[in-house]
Amino acid sequence: MTSATETGRTGGPxxxxxxxxxxxxxxxxxxxxxxxxxxxxxxxxRVSGVAVRDTEVEVxxxxxxxxxxxxxxxxxxxxxxPLVPGLPIDVRIDDIAPGAESAETSGTAGTAGxxxxxxxxxxxxxxxxxxxxxxxxTGEGERDG
Numbered sequence: 001m002t003s004a005t006e007t008g009r010t011g012g013p014x015x016x017x018x019x020x021x022x023x024x025x026x027x028x029x030x031x032x033x034x035x036x037x038x039x040x041x042x043x044x045x046r047v048s049g050v051a052v053r054d055t056e057v058e059v060x061x062x063x064x065x066x067x068x069x070x071x072x073x074x075x076x077x078x079x080x081x082p083l084v085p086g087l088p089i090d091v092r093i094d095d096i097a098p099g100a101e102s103a104e105t106s107g108t109a110g111t112a113g114x115x116x117x118x119x120x121x122x123x124x125x126x127x128x129x130x131x132x133x134x135x136x137x138t139g140e141g142e143r144d145g
Contacts, residue, residue: 032096
């Protein structure tokens, strides 16, 4: 059985991960590859957002706001499939980047979009973001009794 990481298929595992990253980032609705835990660790560098395994390829992306996510995932699969024919391609959408529409409608480019992203990222979002700021820890000292 030939594995996706063998040199005969696409020029070696280092080149394959880089080619997959190129293909994914060329998709019009992909903002970037995601950092997270999905990566290919190669001699001399790491390809974040792409994990090439013998039985599958996993891709983690940040997408642009606007298009339905299942359609974006299909675009990513279509871009990667010619590089790894026959292997399942798992596309994970880790975040949504604010699009031009959200910045234009809010009246402030960047600021409102960043706040929207923080509010939308409830599961596992960073502590201290506006949506997860804990209540005051001074509750005991403020009681009047």
